[in-house]
Amino acid sequence: MPTEPVVVVEQLGKVFQVPVREPGLRASLKSLLHRETRAVVAVDAVSFRIEPGEVVGFLGPNGAGKTTTLKMLAGLLHPTSGNCSVLGHEPKGRPAALLRQITLVMGNRNQLQWDLPALDSFELNRAIYRIPRADFLRLRDELIELLELQTLVDKPVRNLSLGERMKVEIAGSLLHQPKVLFLDEPTIGLDITMQKRIRSFVADYNKRYGATVMLTSHYMADVQALCKRVIVIHHGRILFDGALASLAERFSLDKTVTVRLADGEEIKVNAPRGEIAAATGKLLAENDVVDLTIEDAPIEDVIERLFESEPAK
Amino acid sequence: MTVSPNGSLGAESKTHAMGSMYLTLMRTSIISQFQYRAAAYFYMIGMVVEPVIYLIVWSTIARSHGGEVAGFTPGTFAAYYIVWMLVRNVNIVFTPFGWEWRIKEGNFASQLLKPVHPIHYDLAEFAGGKLVVIILWLPIALALSLIFHPSLHPSLLQCGVFFLAIWGAYLIRSLVLWALGLITFWTTRVSALYEAYFLAELLLSGRLVPMQLMPRWAQTLSWAFPFRWTFAFPITALTGPISERELLEGLAMQALWIGVGTIVVMLVWRRAVARFSSVGG
Structure with a gap:
């Protein structure tokens, strides 16, 4: 039986209006009267589809448009042109029914309560996502075990190392058992052991729950370990969309x-x-x-x- | 795992779930406040200074004018400013300056990813903090009462209206400052505008002096703004003099401003969030 794609992106574009000003006092004074802006095309008519359960690597150099695309798919940014849908919902309206089924983990961002132990933040997520307590406790303990968080979850988040915090972040982001994971550099700044642990956890989560994963990473090891398919984006446009193996065949x-x-x-x-x-x-x-x-x-x-x-x- | 995959997790009703979320957020806020106990005490000391200065100045003026200024005696001034302290603390909400920080630091994205309107986080988090503030206020109010001998004889109705009015004031101030803070989505540095707002509030709210001591034009002007319903009304509701009719009118005006604030926030929010550029995260 054919299944609907989880992510559908058609001609999606995002243009940022960035203020432009020359250096110096004169330019400063001039900008008081007239402010110039420049249009920066971050994402340029991008189209792709992702099927349920796929793990797709989203690759590109800094400023290629990867994170902007993920943010549009998660409803954080409104597209300038084109359309996208995730699980049949248009993300820009941030419908609660969609937000309950997705997560966006950003490697350089903290989403937990900084001053509190992660367990308190987990409890907060339980209330926000309306997770029945029994299910919450079961999944929480499962995640604690899988990510080996036993000694970390009762310490204030501010006292955790970067790697420890990332593991706890991932656990917190998955408590509502999202069907779609947008992972933006989830292993950035982590040591090799921690990178491997997070990689194997994502692979395990994908297998166990059939979740769809879209991953950006500068570490090719992440992509090679997790993704059969890659989408390569550069200057906001897709250069390649296909199997990782065929990418090597075509360009190597x-x-x-x-x-x-x-x-x-x-x-x-x-x-x-x-x-x-x-x-x-x-x-x-x-x-x-x-x-x-x-x-x-x-x-x-x-x-x-x-x-x-x-x-x- | 039995969580439904369609997003309707659990069988809790929407209201019950929202109530549960508020309680959890308030609880988290209280835990956070107790993480920094010393900071909470220093904060309260800071909060005591402003009303005590006003109280000493106005009590001195009252004494030098034969014991009374516009019907206020040192005892009624003491009552006004001791109650002022509680109202001021309950009135502390997420300010537009916080919005500047949120937008510049890119800390807002995580709230936008949650399936709940972000205003609920601020309302619940700051409401939770009030419980700690009220506990800390009680011994301070007792000490100030022993020193300044407030003249305070509220009726049961006044106490009931006061309880509703401080939370009404909290809601009005939260909504108005939220709407003002949303300007940050258009331009990230608007501190000067906020300062102008707070100056107008200081003069037209009853925060600096009781409204009865302000010029007639200022008293008339204050009816056009939400300020007096967030300071002067709740304070006077407890300290008096105030009629039953004025008590009910005051609550009605608060309800009106809560409605206006809600509509403004809803309208501005839609446009603001469309402009969100998720700076740095």
Whole structure:
């Protein structure tokens, strides 16, 4: 049976009017009488759909329009043009029925009560989202266990480290069991262990509850671990939308063959995809090879190549 | 997990759920206040200074004028300013300056993501804080009473109207300052406008001096603004002199301003939130 897409975005655009002023006292005085603004196109006619249960990586350099798009989908920003819907609702009206089913976690933002233990903030979310107490207690304890928060939830949030706070934030954002998760840099500033823990938690949550996840991250490891599909955005426009594997195929023309010889020496050869078999055969014929690996170029390099293919505006 | 996936979590009625949310927010606010007990005491000391200065000045003037100014004796001044202190504390709401901070720091986004109008957070959070303030006010009022001997003889009706009027004043001030704070969505630095508002409030509300001591034109002008219903009316409701008719008229005027404030907030909010640019977060 066909299912409706969870997220539908059609020709979505957002233009910010940014004040412009030259430096100096004279320009300052002039701006009192006449204020100039410049239109900055943050998102430019973007279209895509996300099916239920998908985990989609939303990639792009700083200022590409990722966060602006997520904020429009979460109802924080009103689009300048185009349409979007999430779970059949138009986000810009911030209907309560939608807000009860989504969450937006921003890695650099605190949504919990700063001075109180997280347990108090959790209780507040219970009341705000009208979660029946029995369900709340069950899910709260489940999240505490999954994210290993036992020793953290009774400390004031201000006393937690960045990584600890992020884990607690994520738990607080999921208490109402959202069906759609917008995760904006959820692992930013965290150490490798914490990044891995959050990644595996998101994957587990997606599997367990069938939630749809849209994730932005500068850490490609996040994307590789979680997302089969990626949308690459640059200068507010979509450059690529498809499987992560096909992104590598399309933009990574070279592969790298690495061989280790009997004497311990390592040789690396880059070759175009079509010539990789011949290059490997030559290496094997000419050397005393004990180990061999063939790899695509790192995904970071692939993405970089993709951005380079799009001239700056 | 039995939470319904369609967003209608649980079987609580909307009113019951809203009541539960208010109680939880108020409780959280009280817990927060007790996190900083010393700050709460310093805050109260700060709050005592302003009315005590007014009280000493006006009591001195009354004595130098044969013990009375426009019907106010040192005892009635004492009653006015001791009750003033409670009314002022209940009147403290989320100010437009807070809005500047919210918008500049990008702290508003998390509230917009919640399925409840953000005004409820401010109303509930500040209402919760009042309970702490009232507890702290009681010993201070007792001490000031021993020093200044207030002349205070309210009737039962006056006490009942006073109780309603302080919360009416709280609602009016919350709504008016919320509407004013929403200007921040258009321009993030509007402190000067807020200062002008607070100056007008100081003069036309009964905060600086009882309205009876103001010039006739100022008393007439004060009817066109919400200020007097947030200070002078609740104070006078308890201290008197005030007739039963004036008590009921005062409550009716408060209800009118609550209605006006609600409509203004609803109208401005729709336009303001459409302009929200979610600065820095």
